[in-house]
Amino acid sequence: MPSLPELMHRTFFRTLSLLSPRGQAVVLRRYFDWWHRSPDPWKLSTDDYEQHKYRSTLECLPARPYQRIMEVGCSEGVFTETLAKTYPEAEITGVDVSERALERARARVPENGRVRFLQADILTHQVEPRFDLVFCSETLYYLGRHDRLHRASDQLSALLAPDGVLVAVHPWPEARRLHRFLDGHPSLSRLTERVYTTPPRPFTVAAYGAKPA
Template identity: 40%
Template sequence: MSGRRTETLPERYFSEIYASDPDPWGFTSSAYEAEKYAATLEALPRARYDRALEVGCSIGVFTRALAPRCGGLTGLDVAQAALDAAQARCAEYPQVGFVRGAVPEVWPEGRFDLIVFGEMLYFLSMEDLARLVAQVEASLAPGGDCVLVHWLGETDYPLSGDAAAEGFIAGAAPFCRVLSGMRTEAYRLDVLRRSDGP
């Protein structure tokens, strides 16, 4: 697509979006989002995870749906307005916490047996995507799962949905194998599992 950005989208981009609309992507009202969230939960290989990370949690709609299946869940997002909404939305789940920051520079400490990237990898440049894969390698627990969900429509983001997912899968190949993949007209959903180590 002509006019595609080349650099990772800056924090300001997201702050301005949330300043103009508290739910800029229609997470609470879109039939597409509801169907995608249901498909993502259905695709998770395990019924329960000890410690999960959702990167790009936004206003916490999927976070809230995922929380009952997690002993601990960390939501990460760059926009404070989104995190404030997510915290309120998930208030009944004490095991859910939030971190503000932009990946790959900011990454929560510890090991996770589930990492979810919901429609955010294409905001990154290829260089930052590679750095993010290194973060995942350092923190995904042995046998842990990684879920990628990406819209396939046209954008001006640095990467297309396919380029983001394929770039991540290729970068993670030394330590992750693809367990499953599905594709609709609107999005793709890829599930990977850590396959190296003990």
């Protein structure tokens, strides 16, 4: 059962989703720039729970080569750095709404011909060349209402190359609601799902494959 502060937090973002997608994106950008006024506000680089979640996410991936990888909601690039080390031959794109977060991400993982960072949001981002692997972690609950989750599922599925893999990581059991449109999307099929009852916040890692055209 979510705590009262968490319920209020979710209600705030559902209210934001009454705005147009572009209006919502502007507010979210300002919100996350404010959060990143201090480095690593969620302690992603040092918290044992977050590190466990990163390891668990990678363990759930289908064993295959990945040449083009996107991380949606990369924040300051903590997981991006792990991806760059895990897949040294892959091209990796980190995406976030906060330019302040991306400045720190670029300091952590310098951009080169293999790694780059892009300021964009999942609701209005224009799809680029397709990716073999896309991560969306701790992001969907900021989008609010079901129509925005539906839009996000369309956007995420459109990022995948043929035979590409999408990995969604969110709190459990809230992930049932957040992943609903991914589960029912005509272009996606669920490959695996694992629920981790790790204190203080259970989470699920769900992997989806792009269906053949």
